[in-house]
Amino acid sequence: GDSVTQMEGPVTLSEEAFLTINCTYTATGYPSLFWYVQYPGEGLQLLLKATKADDKGSNKGFEATYRKETTSFHLEKGSVQVSDSAVYFCALQPPTGGGNKLTFGTGTQLKVEL
């Protein structure tokens, strides 16, 4: 079945450091890929998405490129801020059917310190 694997956290960075959170997936066909962010005590918010190979999703300085050849969708940001501290979830949605269900990774906690 479909699965998503994320790097384990927590990831602790200093402000203005470069961020990479790895995400790889297993799925049939060409799924859509997503990054969601969860701030403390809140629900999930969509951060960015990509629906086909080589697409780049971007939002709030975060980027991720859909790499079909490596089945990856790594999240990157050039300069993190304390306000980026949150849990980040990678997810995939199969190309057809199944009620738009998402399969999530286990989440990666990011802590950004001054």
Place this chain on the structure above:
Amino acid sequence: SQTIHQWPATLVQPVGSPLSLECTVEGTSNPNLYWYRQAAGRGLQLLFYSVGIGQISSEVPQNLSASRPQDRQFILSSKKLLLSDSGFYLCAWSVSGRGNPFFGQGTRLTVV
């Protein structure tokens, strides 16, 4: 614009007590609806989803059930809670056919 409401925000319940969590969506018709659970230190697990009134699909066998009595209302229930039911429950909706889900603020359930 579309909004999703989920309540209560926090809940502490004794083992063996019943549960009812409610979720409603405004500003859209015939949405797909979802219940996810996030257990401590773990990712999100899809519990139930619904593509229409009275249509419920269960993803994992468990002590919980879901119902959709109205187009934009989704209820998560249990007759007798277990300690293992503790977690963060998230309701979500999406446009039917295709589209990413939008999440509510979540309910933190602690079973004691």
